[in-house]
Amino acid sequence: MVTDKQNISVNVVDYPYDTSVPLLDNEQFFYIRDEKRHKGRGLAAILTQPPSVQYRTLAERVKNQSKYGFPSHKLVLLIHGHQSFKNALYQPLLADKLSQEGYYVLRIDFRGLGDSEDCWDPKLGRTIKQDVEDLTTIYEFVSSEACKLLLGRTLTLDTIVAHSRGVISMFEFAREVYVPNLINCCGRFDSHGLLLKAARRSPTWEADGGFYCHTLRFGEWQDVWIPKAETLSAGTLDSSKFKEIDSGTWVLSVYTATDPIIPITAAAGYSNLFAGRHTLNIVPNCDHNFYGLPDDPNKLNLSLRKGKVNYGVYLVKELVEYLKEENQLERFYKTHQLIKSAKNEGDVRNRWCLPYEFSQISNFRDVGGYTTGSGTQVRPGIMYRCANPNEATAGALDYMKSDLSVNKIFDLRATNEAIEGGIIPEFDVENLSFNNNMTLSPEEMAKHYQGMFLSSYNFPQAYEIVLENSLPTIRHIFEYVLDGNVDEKHAIVFHCTAGKDRTGILGMLILGIAGVDVDTISHDYELTTLGLCTEKRLIAKINGRGDKFYTILGPKGREIAAAYGVTPTEMAANVLSSKYEAMRLFIDSFLSKFGSFDRFFYEQLKFNKIEVEKIKFHLTI
Structure with a gap:
């Protein structure tokens, strides 16, 4: 275990549960814990390091740049949606591809999900406030002495890629902390829609004080109780406040044209909210989780997953291109082209x-x-x-x-x-x-x-x-x-x-x-x-x-x-x-x-x- 003066600890362990997504040679599983916010083992995380770290000398790294990008100081954080986990959907593939570009990539389970410790208060569940605390722990970890001891360098949280409900947590976090790139994959704009979704799932959820949801927990699929407070924390958030996010941040929104869960109007909502620093990408023919619809003709010749066309492959390709260094430079130029005086x-x-x-x-x-x-x-x-x-x-x-x-x-x-x-x-x-x-x-x-x-x-x-x-x-x-x-x-x-x-x-x-x-x-x-x-x-x-x-x-x-x-x-x-x-x-x-x-x-x-x-x-x- 590595602990630093900021009370951030990292405990590297063997991957504890059987999984259909085994760790790559350049991946580590560990728990990240902050003693102020966590009372158990902390947040379960998988770190994908750039494959180029295998080359010990600068000459070797330079000579192999066409194969593997030079190790960067930039970290990309992947966060999941409602009742999901770190290996869901496109996350493992995206981590692998971005690491080959030189990025460090971290994917985590929020508290109460996957392999992470339980929620701080089971009666409240996984609130947006708790999610923001978890993201703050990661933010502090990447610049901490614990990170330096683990990797030989500190990092900068350069990008967050969030899916569905995780998008709301990402934007709420970024109201207080500057992150250069925020990537919104199918995030809800009208938070009230989450309450309507809960009512469709369980008409008596408010009277019952919550509902059950089937999810992966410590390697097993099980029914987990979702308290009413958890749903309300996300379903009553005012998304207009996300406009307060630092003007130097660029937002990419990726939506699917046929999403049955999030209306396409959410894309317009965020395009208007972040006007002048926003890019929109619409992926055709797939659902909320980037899987093809029934009878999809697969015109892009994508691979299949679970018997469906896997548009996650297409998404990953688009995100890797978006984060190329020349595109990052162009966005920094645009967001910092004008200087607004802090006093006038x-x-x-x-x-x-x-x-x-x-x-x-x-x-x-x-x-x-x-x-x-x-x-x-x-x-x-x-x-x-x-x-x-x-x-x-x-x-x-x-x-x-x-x-x-x-x-x-x-x-x-x-x-x-x-x-x-x-x-x-x-x-x-x-x-x-x-x-x-x-x-x-x-x-x-x-x-x-x-x-x-x-x-x-x-x-x-x-x-x-x-x-x-x-x-x-x-x-x-x-x-x-x-x-x-x-x-x-x-x-x-x-x-x-x-x-x-x-x-x-x-x-x-x-x-x-x-x-x-x-x-x-x-x-x-x-x-x-x-x-x-x-x-x-x-x-x-x-x-x-x-x-x-x-x-x-x-x-x-x-x-x-x-x-x-x-x-x-x-x-x-x-x-x-x-x-x-x-x-x-x-x-x-x-x-x-x-x-x-x-x-x-x-x-x-x-x-x-x-x-x-x-x-x-x-x-x-």
Whole structure:
């Protein structure tokens, strides 16, 4: 058993009951328990780990990426519906397929169902409040020390996939906790319909105080009493309050065109409720549980399950595609494109405030707007990041001065690199080169370029070198903030060549010391993937290196590249990439070495506690 300081315990055991769905080689069965919420063994859970964790070295993982996605820090949670369990319907197949994409996937039994402990109060049964408590336990587990001890890393609850009644619990939970992706499979919109369903099932259910339902419990199908309070908790919920869910959350709703339980009007209800951050998918010809109707012609040539066409296979394919990293990036871009001021409701800004078509500056965006762990907001309109802006149009220069109030630019390139690449005119530009203009030793040089070329997941070793050699520069920039020089009337821009690596490191430190969570920092870093699409000069230069990549890697460059299975074309793509996971791995390394962002500022940048708090004050509202 693994227990952490937050009193979250994980007890890995052999799968205790015979099942028609045996554990895969990359799956574990365990109980998750929080002593505040659970009085028995806790929640029964099956964790599906990415198959790529079987490869011990980074080179092996990179070489096998076409087969198995690189292990992510993202967890997908699968939750079941009314009187169901963790292995029902599409859940085991979805867990398997998503794990192959690099996700960690957890499927659980709510209390009172499957293999989990009994409800806290049998007279109340499985209430929505109890479901939310169970989801909170999972949320706390994935970022806990217990998770780190079990898996070697903490995770982020990236996605919840819920079916039927579980959808209501998911949305109620997400009113309080930010989750980037919520997937609603056949969820009820008009909760009162659940009361009507209960009346059809058992006309005297209210007078009787409940009804019996046949379900799986500890490996056996049995009749379980459903108290009246359990049904009322879900049947009287006001779904309009789900609109309070964080605006950064994107919702996918999947309904079936012929569902006999949930009316198709529920799809319209959620489409309207989450307008602007909602996707709708209608699956044809199947019932509430994604099984084909009688005499289904099976035009999609799907497999059969229980003698019926299994549309769960189709659903799984759609959900895997939906959660591909490029689609996740596009949704983060859309949900964070506009910055709404936490202090002024009418103050709405465009994060990408200088479009390339107008400015000829790539990757120009506002660093602010993100919410911090303490509930404040990173000040918008005071800091901007970008790629080399030396070809900015006259209109862009005027706009930066008049509308963005930029009066200072920090150029993070090496001195010679800045002279060669050009410097933006008409501004106070201070060249504060990262790496302190130092010439790296042959060993450091090889390590640096191996980190940049072989795989984006190798970036942390390159970023660690840059960070270590840039401490005086970094301190100087934050001294500038500390002295009160940065506000909406005196904004700054910082950039390197691509606005990706050195700029990305500084952006991480700004957001990190402000209190933004590591998941959001990593997503913000990934936005550069979109921002660099216009950087034709740099792309052409990198792609033109060809076989020179081997030489830069050192005397054994070809052997090293072969071990990773990468070609010069792939190395060019790697050096231009800005993957979420690359930044997440770097932050892991950073926190492992320095403990926290605050400690880094104390011990490495030599600011005292009062100064750090003052920096935070200037960066947030």
